[in-house]
Amino acid sequence: MIKLVNVNKFFGDLHVLKDVNLEVAEGEKLVIIGPSGSGKSTTVRCMNFLEEPTSGHVYINGKEITNKNKTKMVRDNISMVFQQFNLYPHLTVLKNLTLAPMKLHHKSKKEAEELAYHYLDVVGLRDKAHVYPSTLSGGQQQRIAIARALCAQTKIILFDEPTSALDPETIQEVLDVMIKLAKENITMVVVTHEMGFARQVADRVVFMHRGEIIEEGTPEHFFVNPENERVRQFLGKIIR
Amino acid sequence: MSGLLSADAWAKVWTYRSTFLLGLLNTVETALFALILAFALGILFGLMATCGSKILRGIARVYVELIQNTPLLLQLCFLYYALAFAGKSLGILVTGIIALGVYTGAYMSEVIRAGIQSIPKGQFEAAHSQGFHYGGMMYHIILPQSIKIILPPMVNQVVNLIKNTSCLYIVGGADLISLTYSFVTGANTGGAYAPAYLVSGLLFFIICFPLSNLASKWENSLKMREKERAVAAAAAAEG
Numbered sequence: 001m002i003k004l005v006n007v008n009k010f011f012g013d014l015h016v017l018k019d020v021n022l023e024v025a026e027g028e029k030l031v032i033i034g035p036s037g038s039g040k041s042t043t044v045r046c047m048n049f050l051e052e053p054t055s056g057h058v059y060i061n062g063k064e065i066t067n068k069n070k071t072k073m074v075r076d077n078i079s080m081v082f083q084q085f086n087l088y089p090h091l092t093v094l095k096n097l098t099l100a101p102m103k104l105h106h107k108s109k110k111e112a113e114e115l116a117y118h119y120l121d122v123v124g125l126r127d128k129a130h131v132y133p134s135t136l137s138g139g140q141q142q143r144i145a146i147a148r149a150l151c152a153q154t155k156i157i158l159f160d161e162p163t164s165a166l167d168p169e170t171i172q173e174v175l176d177v178m179i180k181l182a183k184e185n186i187t188m189v190v191v192t193h194e195m196g197f198a199r200q201v202a203d204r205v206v207f208m209h210r211g212e213i214i215e216e217g218t219p220e221h222f223f224v225n226p227e228n229e230r231v232r233q234f235l236g237k238i239i240r
Numbered sequence: 241m242s243g244l245l246s247a248d249a250w251a252k253v254w255t256y257r258s259t260f261l262l263g264l265l266n267t268v269e270t271a272l273f274a275l276i277l278a279f280a281l282g283i284l285f286g287l288m289a290t291c292g293s294k295i296l297r298g299i300a301r302v303y304v305e306l307i308q309n310t311p312l313l314l315q316l317c318f319l320y321y322a323l324a325f326a327g328k329s330l331g332i333l334v335t336g337i338i339a340l341g342v343y344t345g346a347y348m349s350e351v352i353r354a355g356i357q358s359i360p361k362g363q364f365e366a367a368h369s370q371g372f373h374y375g376g377m378m379y380h381i382i383l384p385q386s387i388k389i390i391l392p393p394m395v396n397q398v399v400n401l402i403k404n405t406s407c408l409y410i411v412g413g414a415d416l417i418s419l420t421y422s423f424v425t426g427a428n429t430g431g432a433y434a435p436a437y438l439v440s441g442l443l444f445f446i447i448c449f450p451l452s453n454l455a456s457k458w459e460n461s462l463k464m465r466e467k468e469r470a471v472a473a474a475a476a477a478e479g
Contacts (some may be wrong), residue, residue: 067244087366100372
């Protein structure tokens with residue numbers, strides 16, 4: 001479904017991704033963990049070309065994504081949920097959800113709104129359809145952002161630290177929605193520090209360190225018996 | 241003779257009132273067409289200044305810096321006399337429209353650039369992540385958010401444009417200032433300096449004051465709305 005081949009990324013002199021090779025199968029729930037600055041976010045941002053790799057290849061369904069075709073490839077295949085939600089503040093919740101379906105996916109207003117209400121039900125926020133995002137709590141905004149991603153009905157959703165900007169009390173409501181989604185046949189790539197979530201939903205966990213994937217395996221493997229000393233240190237600090 | 245209290249002088253201005261109205265009309269006409277040109281250039285170069293292409297950004301930069309760092313009078317003279325001596329005179333009206341349009345356009349493009357750059361990067365990323373092309377992103381997501389930042393300084397530029405029509409005097413224009421000057425120095429009409437310039441100034445004021453007022457009103461109401469939103473957001477966070 002997603003395939004990164006020898007992906008390198010430089011920001012100036014900084015080598016943030018070093019020959020990353022990673023494959024994500026259809027319907028797989030992949031969790032990427034690692035310390036900050038390890039290249040986790042850059043890795044997922046290369047998957048939808050928010051960052052263009054300095055070298056290497058990214059394939060979606062066997063087709064290489066390039067600067068030229070990225071808009072259409074992303075539109076048809078990939079949605080994203082951001083750390084800072086990035087809802088459109090000048091639009092109501094409903095309009096946030098219907099904008100792309102109407103303007104990009106050629107849905108009628110009625111179809112788009114039905115779709116929007118359906119996914120508002122999924123995230124449990126139907127009653128917020130007509131308010132502006134700024135009136136919602138962080139957790140609610142992130143649930144709306146997830147609903148917006150779902151409205152595109154793509155097979156892949158990328159989550160870039162979806163709970164890192166949230167108050168501790170609201171983290172769980174967002175995780176609950178993601179756990180619910182994980183039961184569907186959606187391919188999910190999630191950058192997160194939430195180990196409970198990883199243990200519960202991940203098919204596979206990869207650990208990144210200084211721009212490289214240094215260990216990967218099932219959640220059990222990670223939590224029971226990680227091989228790499230760096231991984232052990234990290235998990236020791238993060239699991240309470 | 242030219243005194244403020246001379247009934248004679250005021251009577252002269254009144255007799256020749258059509259001169260002032262004609263000047264006003266010419267000023268408004270020039271400003272209007274120049275405004276259209278300035279808007280077009282401002283939008284074009286403002287978008288170029290924020291786009292991904294280094295070359296386009298460079299071109300926009302050169303335009304803005306060249307225009308903003310040379311006097312409008314010089315640009316006007318250059319356009320008028322350089323072309324006139326090359327035998328391709330555009331006429332004063334067209335020269336005025338182009339010079340004022342190009343000049344104001346540079347300032348408008350800076351206003352638009354600043355407006356676009358004030359939008360958080362996450363908004364652009366969200367649009368890209370949904371598969372919006374540049375045009376759709378700008379139209380549906382970025383510009384609707386930046387318009388409220390753009391509008392007040394934009395109106396100020398319109399006011400400047402109207403006042404700057406006075407520079408047409410240097411190439412012998414028919415704008416309000418030029419006609420006022422002809423009036424006070426004319427063989428038959430000369431002398432009524434104080435009343436003439438007062439009337440001329442009043443006409444400018446009548447046009448420009450409501451516009452400036454509109455700009456500051458806009459700004460204030462935007463600040464108010466922002467405050468209300470912040471309060472609402474804070475209340476939501478509490479609840």
